Amino acid sequence: MTRETFRVTLQPEGRSVFVLRGTTLVEAAGQAGVILNQPCGGDGACGKCRVEVLQDPPPPTAADREHLSPRELEDGWRLACRLAVASDLVVSIPQETRFFEQMILAEGEGCRYPFQPNLRKKLVTVGEPTVEDQRSDLDRLKAAIGEDGLEAGLSLIRALPGILRGGRPHVTAVLEGKEIQWVEAGDTTDRIWGVAFDIGTTSVVGALMDLGDGRTAAVASRTNPQVHFGDDVVSRISYIENTRDGLEKLRRRLLTCLNEIIIELCESAGAEPESIYEATAVGNTTMSHIFLGVDPSPIAHAPYVAVLRESVDVKAREVGLEINRNANLHVLPNIAGFVGSDTVAVILASGIARDDAVQLAIDIGTNGEVVMGNRLRLVACSCAAGPAFEGARIRYGMRATEGAISKVVINEGVEVGVIGGGRPTGICGSGLVDAVAELLDAGAIDETGRIAAPAQAPALSDELKAAIVEFEDQLAVVLVDGAQSKTGRPILLTQRDVREVQLAKAAMRAGIEVVAEEFGVAPTEVARVLLAGGFGNFIRRSHAKRIGLLPPIRSERIDFIGNAAATGAKTVLACGDCRAEAERISRETEYVELASRPGFQARFAEAITFPPPG
Numbered sequence: 001m002t003r004e005t006f007r008v009t010l011q012p013e014g015r016s017v018f019v020l021r022g023t024t025l026v027e028a029a030g031q032a033g034v035i036l037n038q039p040c041g042g043d044g045a046c047g048k049c050r051v052e053v054l055q056d057p058p059p060p061t062a063a064d065r066e067h068l069s070p071r072e073l074e075d076g077w078r079l080a081c082r083l084a085v086a087s088d089l090v091v092s093i094p095q096e097t098r099f100f101e102q103m104i105l106a107e108g109e110g111c112r113y114p115f116q117p118n119l120r121k122k123l124v125t126v127g128e129p130t131v132e133d134q135r136s137d138l139d140r141l142k143a144a145i146g147e148d149g150l151e152a153g154l155s156l157i158r159a160l161p162g163i164l165r166g167g168r169p170h171v172t173a174v175l176e177g178k179e180i181q182w183v184e185a186g187d188t189t190d191r192i193w194g195v196a197f198d199i200g201t202t203s204v205v206g207a208l209m210d211l212g213d214g215r216t217a218a219v220a221s222r223t224n225p226q227v228h229f230g231d232d233v234v235s236r237i238s239y240i241e242n243t244r245d246g247l248e249k250l251r252r253r254l255l256t257c258l259n260e261i262i263i264e265l266c267e268s269a270g271a272e273p274e275s276i277y278e279a280t281a282v283g284n285t286t287m288s289h290i291f292l293g294v295d296p297s298p299i300a301h302a303p304y305v306a307v308l309r310e311s312v313d314v315k316a317r318e319v320g321l322e323i324n325r326n327a328n329l330h331v332l333p334n335i336a337g338f339v340g341s342d343t344v345a346v347i348l349a350s351g352i353a354r355d356d357a358v359q360l361a362i363d364i365g366t367n368g369e370v371v372m373g374n375r376l377r378l379v380a381c382s383c384a385a386g387p388a389f390e391g392a393r394i395r396y397g398m399r400a401t402e403g404a405i406s407k408v409v410i411n412e413g414v415e416v417g418v419i420g421g422g423r424p425t426g427i428c429g430s431g432l433v434d435a436v437a438e439l440l441d442a443g444a445i446d447e448t449g450r451i452a453a454p455a456q457a458p459a460l461s462d463e464l465k466a467a468i469v470e471f472e473d474q475l476a477v478v479l480v481d482g483a484q485s486k487t488g489r490p491i492l493l494t495q496r497d498v499r500e501v502q503l504a505k506a507a508m509r510a511g512i513e514v515v516a517e518e519f520g521v522a523p524t525e526v527a528r529v530l531l532a533g534g535f536g537n538f539i540r541r542s543h544a545k546r547i548g549l550l551p552p553i554r555s556e557r558i559d560f561i562g563n564a565a566a567t568g569a570k571t572v573l574a575c576g577d578c579r580a581e582a583e584r585i586s587r588e589t590e591y592v593e594l595a596s597r598p599g600f601q602a603r604f605a606e607a608i609t610f611p612p613p614g
Ligand code: FES
Pocket: 037, 038, 039, 040, 041, 042, 043, 044, 045, 046, 047, 048, 049, 079, 080, 081, 082
């Protein structure tokens, strides 16, 4: 049964999501990819999650009255963590309520990093050469810019005569430190773009950033087309090892995807690829190697050492990115063979390497990463969670896009919430966690993960019993019947799906326990748990704990930080000095190799069962 859903539209993006009745506005915003600041963890105690409901605001709660003035209440201001959606809403999210945009990329007090991009533009007037003025084109350009020690590369010098003799005296120089990176005819100072990529095993995300003001102008994502060659990094490496030109084939696929993302970003922001002057990229170590055309094979064999840990700076065109011909590409440094620059980016963006308090950051993806630490010490590991939480290896799994079941509620029967609000076509990671947690609570799945046969589960409601069916020689729960789905086929959660969820959550949980043991602080004792990853935006904290993915940490200490790897990639675009900090994080983070860790297998086996209720 598809339960009543409401459209929530976020301004100024104009982005809409459909959510079930009772979903908090914080959750709804998270589903739309907008992460809100929740200093008190959503308790209604700090008053910091203020939003403005633009039409028909719901009645204020007690927490609203405590933290907002009568005038603000009248104007529609509400606390997002206390607002349970019960009608269609149009809501304006102010800058100060946004988690990362405010914390990292803006100027001012409380920001983690200043907005100081490497690039700047300068409008100058360069005269034509004359009989009297015999200076070279480059000398005249340098003199017009008027700074000491300027340098220029050969490709710029080759392009200079055409640009300087175009009949327009004004040109715009793109400067990176002392390097004249590019020159354009006319005044283009209002266009200075950068692009940041997060290259995941399953998904690739690109963000176009205006380097004039730090604004993210567009975001686009795609499934990593390499998934056809294996759904985890080990199978990709195996493809490379066993296929002629395997590395180049995988690299080409990825590049096509990245260049498509660039076109989509430019179309949506009204930009030109030629006006993108810098790119940054993060990814797990294997993805970074493939992107750069470096053979990642050593990573798959003991002692699992990467070819490259350090960051890389090259011309973007050298690796095939179709942006300005002289643009730079900065690929962030890795930590180890299985902990890549995406983890460096998460550490950077979350700020845990700057705080005194010990925090735990968990990036849930095909390769899940766990980091515990503070400004004095950081310990990290990689968990082979597999792609279940991204919807792969699940019978009706899909990514968290329109048509995915993202929420499951079980009362008498099964009710679902669907991204986009229409008929569902499959189920994404957060829907899976919900489904398993709710079925556990209902008694339809036991602690070992077995789906109960209706005849042996008298306590189940008749509706739930009827939803449990035989399917491909196993039991399955019908989440949505064929008449309600978009495809006309029922959407089921099969016994094998539950096993995949168990393996994935056990890998993550065992990794959390091992890292905590190494660091010497119990996971329940950390100041904050930061959940990163696209999946992390949607998940219900109580359900992540119910299935044992997370330890029993108080929910108010668990924060969603969105796609922090992508935010880290944007952070180094917006703040050139952050690259030194990324290097330090890469060098100093202690890596725990789980496979060789005594006791890891026992912890993993222990974590496969579901915790008892309560
Ligand atoms: S009042 Fe603190 S997060 Fe809402």
